Amino acid sequence: MTIYNRPRAEVFAENAPPSEIQPFQAWLRGLGIAFDETNGFPEMTGLNGLFNALNQYIKYLEQNGFAEWSADLEYPIGAGVRVGSVWYRAKTQNTNKPPATSQNDWELFLNASALSYGNPIYIENNVVKVRDASTAQKGVVQFANATEVANKSNVSKSVNPVNAATIAQSTDLGVGQTYQNLTSSRSLGLTYTNNTGKAIFVSIDVRGSSSGVDGIRANVAGAVVSELLNIAENHCAQISFIVPGGASYSVQQTQASINLTKWVELR
Structure with a gap:
């Protein structure tokens, strides 16, 4: 198929004086009117008017892109x-x-x-573009891949349902974690920090070694979250709590006569 070049921008006969251009007098009949009035030779003024009207309609379409709606069509x-x-x-x-x-x-x-060319659409070098989305700006959003979700990197990207399981894997308590016996490396009265990047569950068993007001308190990020008092001699007790990611935690004894028997963490 032939690719046509753009026609001239000027409208045919647009500089003709009024004496040389008139509306074509028999628009619906066409050039056949010439046989009745000019022996088969159309008048110059009528042809100028005809070509001028056709050319103007082409320019009208070029300017508007879409033609205006007409009730007659x-x-x-x-x-x-x-x-x-x-x-x-x-x-x-x-x-x-x-x-x-x-x-x-x-x-x-x-x-x-x-249409608004302020937000999020803008023009750069005569090209229409869309801004990147942010917490305050509507725009184009890119999805994070599974690695970025797991590592919590590239926080400007969004998460699609395909990677939702990865989020659960990296943040939910119990997912991807195991119970670990840390009795040999934990002590009552010392403070530890949860550096795993997600919440952990701590369970501790103790035994009272004397009569009296013996007890233990669990502290997480400076707050007492659980407490057991009046642990009798040779009686066992258990205390458990959750530690958010990044928080410090400890189990303090109210008397030196409390013995740690087991310290287990789900991490």
């Missing part, structure tokens, strides 16, 4: 028209169906008046 399915700054597409073959009030026959294609 029959539109096929898929035809595009403009009403003011709103573009419509025909859903049915129709005539004299105003697009704005004929939803069964027309669908909205584009509302140019609703």
Whole structure:
């Protein structure tokens, strides 16, 4: 198929004086009028008017992109028209169906008046672009991959459902964790820090070694979260608690007569 070059921008006969250009007098009959009035030779003024009108219509289409809707035309399915700054597409073959009030026959294609070139759309070097999205800005969003989700890197990216399991794997208590017996490396009265990056569960068994007011307190991030008092001699007791990621934790004894028998962490 031939690719046509852009025609001249000037309208045919647009500089002709009024004496040389007149509206074509028999628009619906065409050049056949010349046989009745000028022996088969069309007048120059009429031809100038004809070509000028056709050329103007081409320029009208070039300027508007979409032709304005007309009540006189029959539109096929898929035809595009403009009403003011709103573009419509025909859903049915129709005539004299105003697009704005004929939803069964027309669908909205584009509302140019609703477009904003401030946020998030902008123009750079004559190219329309969309800004990146942020917590305060609508725009283009890129999904994080599984590695970025697991490592909590690239926080400007979004997470899609495919990687939701990765989030659970990296943050949920009990997922990807195991119970570990840390009795040999833990002591009552010392403070530890949860550096695992997610919450852990701590369970401690103790035994009272004397009568009296013996007890233990669990502290997480400086707050007492659990407490057991009056642990009798040779009686066992258990205390358990959750430690958020990054928080410090300890188990303090109220008397020196409390013995640690087991310290287990789900981590």
